[in-house]
Every structure is written in C-alpha cells, then in structure tokens.
Amino acid sequence: MEAIILQVLNGLDKGSAYALIALGLTLIFGTLGVVNFAHGALFMIGAFCAVTLSRILTLSHTIIDETRTDFLGNPLKVDVPYVYGWFGESAGAAIIDWAVPLSILFAIPVMITLGVVMERGLIKHFYKRPHADQILVTFGLAIVLQEVIKYFYGANPIPTPAPDAFRGSFDFGAMLGFDPNIIIYPYWRIIYFVFAAIIIGGVFAFLQFTTFGMVVRAGMADRETVQLLGINIDRRFTLMFGLAAAVAGLAGVMYTPINSPNYHMGMDFLVLSFVVVVVGGMGSLPGAVLAGFVLGILESFASMREVLEVLPGINQIIIYLVAIIILLTRPRGLMGRKGVMED
Amino acid sequence: MSKTTLTRRGVLSRGAVAGAGLAVPTIFTGSSVAGFTNEPTGGAVTLGFNVPQTGPYADEGADELRAFELAVEHLNGGGDGGMMSTFSSNALEGTGILGKKVEYVTGDTQTKSDAARASARSMIEKDGAVMISGGSSSGVAVAVQALCQEAGVIFMAGLTHSNDTTGKDKKANGFRHFFNSYMSGAALAPILGANYGNDRKAYHLTADYNWGYTTEEAVRTSTEAIGWETVAAVKTPLTQTDFSSYIAPVLQSGADVLVLNHYGGNMVNSLTNAVQFGLRDKIVNGKQFEIVVPLYSRLMAKGAGANVKGIFGSTNWHWSLTDAGSQAFVKSFGTKYGFPPSQAAHTCYVQTLLYADAVARAGSFNPCAVAEALEGFEFDGMGNGPTLYRAEDHQCFKDVLVVKGKENPTSEFDLLEIVEVTPAAQVTYDASIFGGDLGSCNPGA
Incomplete structure (x- = not known):
C-alpha cells in the first residue's frame, strides 16, 4: 500500500511536467495547426530563465581576501554580490535564495516575447505547408536553440536550488498513520504539482471565462467563420502561441530545483510529451492533461523494483506500450475530437 | 604458349577478390615500404x-x-x-x-x-x-x-x-x-567501513550500461567483503532524468546506504533527487542514512552543487x-x-x-x-x-584518491576534499581476473 501511494505521488509531479508541456503543445496545435517540435526547447529556455536571473542576482564585485589563497597560491578573490551592498547581507542572501520563484516574473515576459517572435518570424511561414515540413523546421529550431544555450551556458548541468524553506521532504506516511520515513515526498515537488494545477486551471479558466478565450475557442472550432465576423483571429492565435510558450517556460522554471538544468533537457521531455498529446487526443486540452498524469503515474509504477523483477526493462517502454494499446482501442486518443489530424 | 579462357564464373570470382582487396581501408593494408602506419617522414x-x-x-x-x-x-x-x-x-x-x-x-x-x-x-x-x-x-x-x-x-x-x-x-x-571500477571499489570500501561501520545495508542504483555493471560489481564485492549487505540493485535507464521513482522506494527496502553507480548527468540528477527526498536526513536501522558516489568528477560535482557535501567517492586525481x-x-x-x-x-x-x-x-x-x-x-x-x-x-x-564533497568550499572549483590516498598496492589485482586477450602489437604495415 505504501509503495502504491508513493508511486502515485511520484507520478503526479512527473505528470505535472508532461501535462504542462503537452498543454502548450495542444494549444499551439489546436489554434495554429502546427506540430511544434521546438516546444521542448521552450521548456528548456524557461529553465535557463531561472539560471539567468540567478546569475543576474549574483552579479558581484571582487574583493581580495589576503588571509586565504587560491589554487595558484595567490590571495583569494572573493565575489561579493551587489545585492548585499544594496539590501544588506541577510536581505541580499534571501533574494538570491528565492531566485527560482522570482524567475516566474522574469520568465513570463521573456517567454511570451520569444513565443510571439518565433511564431511571427518563422512558424507563420509554414502554416500552409505539410506537417512534415512543420516538424522539420521546428525540430531544427529546437536544435539551434539548444546549441545557443550550450554556447552561452556550457554543456554541464547548472545547479539551481529551491529556496531553503522548501528543501527537504514531507513525511506523508506519518500523516496517514504509516511508519515514519516510509512515504516521504520533497516539499518542492508538492509545490511543483500545486503550481502545475494552478497554471492548468488558469489556462482553462482563461479560455472558458474570458471573451478572448471564447473567441480563441471559436477560432479553434471554425477559423473561417470567426474571420468572416471581422475578428482578427490570427493575432489572437499569435498571442496563444506566446501563452503556450509561457506555460512551457514556467514549467521549466519551476523544474530547475528538481533537476539541474542543462541544454538538452527539452529534448528529454519532447518525445514523451508528444506521446502524451497523441494519447490524450490531438487538439484536446483536457486529454493532454489527463494523459500527462496517467502516463506519469504509469511510468512511476513501471520503475518499481518489484515490477522490474517480473518485467525487466518495462520502465523503458511502458509509455510507448500504453500509447500503442490506447491508440489501437481508441484511435483518437483518450479525449480526441473527430476530424482533427484525420484529413 | 598458354591460352587464357575467359569464363563468366572466372571473371566474377577474380573480380570479387580484386574488389575485396580494393575495399579494405588503406589503414589496414599499409605500404610495405613504410615500417608502420603513418611513419613520420618530415620535420x-x-x-x-x-x-x-x-x-x-x-x-x-x-x-x-x-x-x-x-x-x-x-x-x-x-x-x-x-x-x-x-x-x-x-x-x-x-x-x-x-x-x-x-x-x-x-x-x-x-x-x-x-x-x-x-x-x-x-x-x-x-x-x-x-x-x-x-x-x-x-x-x-x-x-x-x-x-x-x-x-x-x-x-x-x-x-x-x-x-x-x-x-x-x-x-x-x-x-x-x-x-578503473575495481580500484574504486577497493579504495572506497575501507573508508566506508571506517566511517559508516561494517554493518550496513546498501541499495544500488546502477546505470544500465557496461560501466554501470562493472562499477556496481566492484563496489558490491568490496563492500560485501567488509560485512555490508546488498539489499537491492536496480538498473536505471541511461536516458533517465528524474530518478524519483527509483529513489522513493529506497527507504522502504530497509537500506541505510544508497550507492549511485551513475556518472555525468545521471549522477547529477540522481544525487540531486536523493538529497531532495531528504534521504541523508533520515535515521534508518538506528544509523544515519548515507549516499555514496563511486566515481566523482569535479566537473560533474559542480552540476550537483551543494548536494555533494559530505558524500564519499573516488577520483583519479585532484x-x-x-x-x-x-x-x-x-x-x-x-x-x-x-x-x-x-x-x-x-x-x-x-x-x-x-x-x-x-x-x-x-x-x-x-x-x-x-x-x-x-x-x-x-x-x-x-x-x-x-x-x-x-x-x-x-x-x-x-595511488587512488578517496574524496568527499567539501562542506565549506571556497570557490566553484573547491568542491572535493581528499580523504585518503589509497596506495597502489591496495588496488592492484591479478591481470587475469577480467579475462580478455591482449593479443600482439600491430604496427599496421
């Protein structure tokens, strides 16, 4: 029982990341009809927004500590962040400590701008081209973006920790009446799950309860009719691309304390996220979210030692196996709509 | 006077032999004039x-x-x-x-x-x-x-x-x-025994490829020799980025040590995840839970940041x-x-x-x-x-170095401290134990 609860919890945070990326992918596909293989790169760039803000906050001047030496035996150069001078050492340290949450504010405008520039500058030229062309150009863009990041930040992972207040883990087992230390779960992963739920809820509420969202939904259902009503649907879809980029970017920002970001992290998520989109049903936002959590939880269960002893290697294929079964039994995915990607 | 008769079969067979000869890369044929491959002739x-x-x-x-x-x-x-x-x-x-x-x-x-x-x-x-x-x-x-x-x-x-x-x-x-892996195990085990005791239960997470297997085997063998018990060894995909589903069950297994047979990005992520789960804060079997990273690299340790503090491993040089x-x-x-x-x-x-x-x-x-x-x-x-x-x-x-993540680094390079310089004699083994055949030297000509 404890193992089951534990793996469900693990699946929830993994599923949160899949769901957030798949949500953005589906938004772009549903509005613009583009299969965006650069979406994983947007997740990665979001993570590097956190790295960048962290570096900005730790911009320093150098003082010489004559009492200590560096590796060459010279007096040690010590970097002192400017924020220490501006806000005092304890307040400055607290600001640096909270770099990841603060990065949310930094990432939103960056990611929306990047999304809009990507859409207007490149992707709009491929709307009327076959999906294969769209995949090639967006995949190429993803590689360019990750190489640019590697050029500036290097190939090694860069540690970007959570604030001190959220380090460590919560003992769920003790709360539920199990022995202590049996079901533990890191605080930051709980925050990630709650954050993902808020973002997903926010996107759905935005589409459901605002006029802008209503027009976008109408455009997704029948683009031509909306345009005939004199509404500039293209501009709204461009903004939706920016919104999808921001969702992926925020998913990346909040993921940085879970795994140190590196230039390749987007590709690690991309293929799985596409499987999530297809399993959820092309163009279905609730389907993407549902499939994200279902596949995340299944992946966690497949990694259990007891399962691996019976089915060695199942952890590496479970998502694809489930995808095959679902697509064989429900060709449009869990919540796919008729007519999407069927022409 | 001989008469040469061209037959279809003869042309095909000779052609095949000649073709095969031409197809062999030049590096495998060499010149009979040169004594060996790429003999330097200029300045x-x-x-x-x-x-x-x-x-x-x-x-x-x-x-x-x-x-x-x-x-x-x-x-x-x-x-x-x-x-x-x-x-x-x-x-x-x-x-x-x-x-x-x-x-x-x-x-x-x-x-x-x-x-x-x-x-x-x-x-x-x-x-x-x-x-x-x-x-x-x-x-x-x-x-x-x-x-x-x-x-x-x-x-x-x-x-x-x-x-x-x-x-x-x-x-x-x-x-x-x-x-190599054997030397890491041989150097690490005595230090682990001295610091963590000889009555420990180890749980191995091992990268699912050749290096992972040899490292797991080396550390298992050497730690079991000092009295440790291996409670489980789980292989993790090389492409894995989030190790939470592998780390979460560790405490349920009764293990009080986690050995991460991972290198590079795998090591950074698995160690980060293990520390996030608070494993090192737990008391299991009446002992402080510990983590071991058999092969350290300073460049990789940098990626794991403060998570390496206090964690033992081995390195070739520092x-x-x-x-x-x-x-x-x-x-x-x-x-x-x-x-x-x-x-x-x-x-x-x-x-x-x-x-x-x-x-x-x-x-x-x-x-x-x-x-x-x-x-x-x-x-x-x-x-x-x-x-x-x-x-x-x-x-x-x-000599092999046993190192530990430094508690108070003075710079971004100062991440590991040398705990022990294990003498070469302690990590030397019989050349035949890993099999293989050295063969004979090939000069290429």
Missing part, C-alpha cells in the same frame, strides 16, 4: 586528439583539449614545461618528439562509439595521426581502442573507468592511465594534491587558462607526455617499439606517486 609528427566536443560531455572534452594543447606546447619547448620537469624519466627535452615538432588534429567523439571511430579513422587515414588519445566514455574508449589496434597506431585512453577497457576488451596497442608533479601541472594549466584542471585534463596531459617519452626512449615511432617501452614502465612525478604501466594488461597502477 613534424601528428597526434590525434579525439574528445567529445559536442554532446553532454562537451565541457569535459574541452578540458581534455586544453590539456592536450598544453602538453603539445610543453613537448615543443613552450611554456614552463609543466610536468616535464618533475617526470622521473629524462628522455624529453622540449624539442618535440625525436626532434620532430609535435602537431595535432582533433576529432569529435560526440560520446558515441560510431562517431568516435569515424573521427579517429579520419585522423589516422587523412591526417596521418600516429597516436590517438582522449575520450570521456568507456564505450568510446573500447571502440576506438579496437580501431587503433586494427589500424596499427597507439591508443592512449582518456577518461574511461570500466574494467573492460583493460580487461576483456584490452588490446596490445591500447594503454590506460586512468583508474588539483589539490601537493606533490611536485601535480603542483607543476596545476600551475601551468591554471596560469594558461585561469582555473584548475580536471582529472580528465590531467589524464590526457599525462598520456601525451607518456607517449612522447616512450617514443623517445624507444627511439622510434613504431607502435610496437612504443608499446614495448610502455609495458612494465615505472615512473614518478606525474601526480599519482610511483606508477607502473603493467605489461600484462596495459593498465596503470598508482
């Missing part, structure tokens, strides 16, 4: 440095390349000479190798065996490289070593830690200065060593590049000097003469104390 000799310039180990590859450049500079008489002044052999004079100026070409292994072989082949065939060195992966090392054996050039391995490189996959033309050779190298490298060298850089620098020295002592670039000069060669002054290049398997035997 220069070319070395081939095959390092990961793209992919996840690109930073490690860049550090290797810096070390190679420094070694070439020193061999040609530039800079401060680095370890050439501390090296116990006095065959190198800073006038190149056998009077020939040292030049080099580089290749990108991409940390993929096929790409590494292709770039090594290109450096041998097109650029005339007489020696290949570098790399950051055992898979790559084994693949390139086999190619060099076929081609008739010397392979001076870079960072490769699997037992197989000088075990079941050893080759007469290949030489490894870096330590810039904080105080012997004259290490200090000379750190000074040369640090002055030129502004930061201390990694263990990968140290290995590549040392391998280049060792190759040059062997050529100088042999008086020839012939790989068989070089191999003979390296086999059984004992030296000092290169940073790991007295060292032997064992003739039986071409593995170096030297």
Whole structure:
C-alpha cells in the first residue's frame, strides 16, 4: 500500500511536467495547426530563465581576501554580490535564495516575447505547408536553440536550488498513520504539482471565462467563420502561441530545483510529451492533461523494483506500450475530437 | 604458349577478390615500404586528439583539449614545461618528439562509439595521426581502442573507468592511465567501513550500461567483503532524468546506504533527487542514512552543487594534491587558462607526455617499439606517486584518491576534499581476473 501511494505521488509531479508541456503543445496545435517540435526547447529556455536571473542576482564585485589563497597560491578573490551592498547581507542572501520563484516574473515576459517572435518570424511561414515540413523546421529550431544555450551556458548541468524553506521532504506516511520515513515526498515537488494545477486551471479558466478565450475557442472550432465576423483571429492565435510558450517556460522554471538544468533537457521531455498529446487526443486540452498524469503515474509504477523483477526493462517502454494499446482501442486518443489530424 | 579462357564464373570470382582487396581501408593494408602506419617522414609528427566536443560531455572534452594543447606546447619547448620537469624519466627535452615538432588534429567523439571511430579513422587515414588519445566514455574508449589496434597506431585512453577497457576488451596497442571500477571499489570500501561501520545495508542504483555493471560489481564485492549487505540493485535507464521513482522506494527496502553507480548527468540528477527526498536526513536501522558516489568528477560535482557535501567517492586525481608533479601541472594549466584542471585534463596531459617519452626512449615511432617501452614502465612525478604501466594488461597502477564533497568550499572549483590516498598496492589485482586477450602489437604495415 505504501509503495502504491508513493508511486502515485511520484507520478503526479512527473505528470505535472508532461501535462504542462503537452498543454502548450495542444494549444499551439489546436489554434495554429502546427506540430511544434521546438516546444521542448521552450521548456528548456524557461529553465535557463531561472539560471539567468540567478546569475543576474549574483552579479558581484571582487574583493581580495589576503588571509586565504587560491589554487595558484595567490590571495583569494572573493565575489561579493551587489545585492548585499544594496539590501544588506541577510536581505541580499534571501533574494538570491528565492531566485527560482522570482524567475516566474522574469520568465513570463521573456517567454511570451520569444513565443510571439518565433511564431511571427518563422512558424507563420509554414502554416500552409505539410506537417512534415512543420516538424522539420521546428525540430531544427529546437536544435539551434539548444546549441545557443550550450554556447552561452556550457554543456554541464547548472545547479539551481529551491529556496531553503522548501528543501527537504514531507513525511506523508506519518500523516496517514504509516511508519515514519516510509512515504516521504520533497516539499518542492508538492509545490511543483500545486503550481502545475494552478497554471492548468488558469489556462482553462482563461479560455472558458474570458471573451478572448471564447473567441480563441471559436477560432479553434471554425477559423473561417470567426474571420468572416471581422475578428482578427490570427493575432489572437499569435498571442496563444506566446501563452503556450509561457506555460512551457514556467514549467521549466519551476523544474530547475528538481533537476539541474542543462541544454538538452527539452529534448528529454519532447518525445514523451508528444506521446502524451497523441494519447490524450490531438487538439484536446483536457486529454493532454489527463494523459500527462496517467502516463506519469504509469511510468512511476513501471520503475518499481518489484515490477522490474517480473518485467525487466518495462520502465523503458511502458509509455510507448500504453500509447500503442490506447491508440489501437481508441484511435483518437483518450479525449480526441473527430476530424482533427484525420484529413 | 598458354591460352587464357575467359569464363563468366572466372571473371566474377577474380573480380570479387580484386574488389575485396580494393575495399579494405588503406589503414589496414599499409605500404610495405613504410615500417608502420603513418611513419613520420618530415620535420613534424601528428597526434590525434579525439574528445567529445559536442554532446553532454562537451565541457569535459574541452578540458581534455586544453590539456592536450598544453602538453603539445610543453613537448615543443613552450611554456614552463609543466610536468616535464618533475617526470622521473629524462628522455624529453622540449624539442618535440625525436626532434620532430609535435602537431595535432582533433576529432569529435560526440560520446558515441560510431562517431568516435569515424573521427579517429579520419585522423589516422587523412591526417596521418600516429597516436590517438582522449575520450570521456568507456564505450568510446573500447571502440576506438579496437580501431587503433586494427589500424596499427597507439591508443592512449582518456577518461574511461570500466574494467573492460583493460580487461576483456584490452588490446596490445591500447594503454590506460586512468583508474578503473575495481580500484574504486577497493579504495572506497575501507573508508566506508571506517566511517559508516561494517554493518550496513546498501541499495544500488546502477546505470544500465557496461560501466554501470562493472562499477556496481566492484563496489558490491568490496563492500560485501567488509560485512555490508546488498539489499537491492536496480538498473536505471541511461536516458533517465528524474530518478524519483527509483529513489522513493529506497527507504522502504530497509537500506541505510544508497550507492549511485551513475556518472555525468545521471549522477547529477540522481544525487540531486536523493538529497531532495531528504534521504541523508533520515535515521534508518538506528544509523544515519548515507549516499555514496563511486566515481566523482569535479566537473560533474559542480552540476550537483551543494548536494555533494559530505558524500564519499573516488577520483583519479585532484588539483589539490601537493606533490611536485601535480603542483607543476596545476600551475601551468591554471596560469594558461585561469582555473584548475580536471582529472580528465590531467589524464590526457599525462598520456601525451607518456607517449612522447616512450617514443623517445624507444627511439622510434613504431607502435610496437612504443608499446614495448610502455609495458612494465615505472615512473614518478606525474601526480599519482610511483606508477607502473603493467605489461600484462596495459593498465596503470598508482595511488587512488578517496574524496568527499567539501562542506565549506571556497570557490566553484573547491568542491572535493581528499580523504585518503589509497596506495597502489591496495588496488592492484591479478591481470587475469577480467579475462580478455591482449593479443600482439600491430604496427599496421
């Protein structure tokens, strides 16, 4: 029982990341009809927004500590962040400590701008081209973006920790009446799950309860009719691309304390996220979210030692196996709509 | 007078033989005039440095390349000479190798065996490289070593830690200065026993590829020998990024030590995840829960940040060593590049000097003469104390460092502290235990 609860919890945070990326992918596909293989790169760039803000906050001047030496035996150069001078050492340290949450504010405008520039500058030229062309150009863009990041930040992972207040883990087992230390779960992963739920809820509420969202939904259902009503649907879809980029970017920002970001992290998520989109049903936002959590939880269960002893290697294929079964039994995915990607 | 009759079958069979002959790469045929592959004839000799310039180990590859450049500079008489002044052999004079100026070409292994072989082949065939060195992966090392054996050039391995490189996959033309999984286990176990006690239950997470298997086996064997029990060993996919579903069940298993047989990005992520789950804050079986990382790399430790604090592991070399050779190298490298060298850089620098020295002592670039000069060669002054290049398997035997993540680092490079310098005798093993056949040296001609 404890193992089951534990793996469900693990699946929830993994599923949160899949769901957030798949949500953005589906938004772009549903509005613009583009299969965006650069979406994983947007997740990665979001993570590097956190790295960048962290570096900005730790911009320093150098003082010489004559009492200590560096590796060459010279007096040690010590970097002192400017924020220490501006806000005092304890307040400055607290600001640096909270770099990841603060990065949310930094990432939103960056990611929306990047999304809009990507859409207007490149992707709009491929709307009327076959999906294969769209995949090639967006995949190429993803590689360019990750190489640019590697050029500036290097190939090694860069540690970007959570604030001190959220380090460590919560003992769920003790709360539920199990022995202590049996079901533990890191605080930051709980925050990630709650954050993902808020973002997903926010996107759905935005589409459901605002006029802008209503027009976008109408455009997704029948683009031509909306345009005939004199509404500039293209501009709204461009903004939706920016919104999808921001969702992926925020998913990346909040993921940085879970795994140190590196230039390749987007590709690690991309293929799985596409499987999530297809399993959820092309163009279905609730389907993407549902499939994200279902596949995340299944992946966690497949990694259990007891399962691996019976089915060695199942952890590496479970998502694809489930995808095959679902697509064989429900060709449009869990919540796919008729007519999407069927022409 | 003979009469030649052309038949369809005869033309086909002769054509097939001729075609096969033409299809054999030139490096495998060589010239009967030349004594060996790529015999230097002008005033220069070319070395081939095959390092990961793209992919996840690109930073490690860049550090290797810096070390190679420094070694070439020193061999040609530039800079401060680095370890050439501390090296116990006095065959190198800073006038190149056998009077020939040292030049080099580089290749990108991409940390993929096929790409590494292709770039090594290109450096041998097109650029005339007489020696290949570098790399950051055992898979790559084994693949390139086999190619060099076929081609008739010397392979001076870079960072490769699997037992197989000088075990079941050893080759007469290949030489490894870096330590291996067995040595890590042998060096670590006594320190783990002294610090954590002999009554421990270990849970292994192991990267699902060759290096992971040999490291798990080495650490299991050596820790079980001091009384530890292995409660579980779970293989994790090499492509895994989030290890939470593997780490969460560890406490339920009754284990009180987690051994992470991971390297590179795997190590950074699994260690980060394990610390996030608060494993090190827990008391299990009445003992503090501990984590062990058998193979440390400073460059990788940097990626894990503060999570490495207090965690034991082993390493081939560290810039904080105080012997004259290490200090000379750190000074040369640090002055030129502004930061201390990694263990990968140290290995590549040392391998280049060792190759040059062997050529100088042999008086020839012939790989068989070089191999003979390296086999059984004992030296000092290169940073790991007295060292032997064992003739039986071409593995170096030297002191191994047991390190621990530093609690209060003074800089971004100051991440590990040396806990113990394990003497070479303690990590030496019988050359036959890992099988394999060295074969005979191939000069390529």
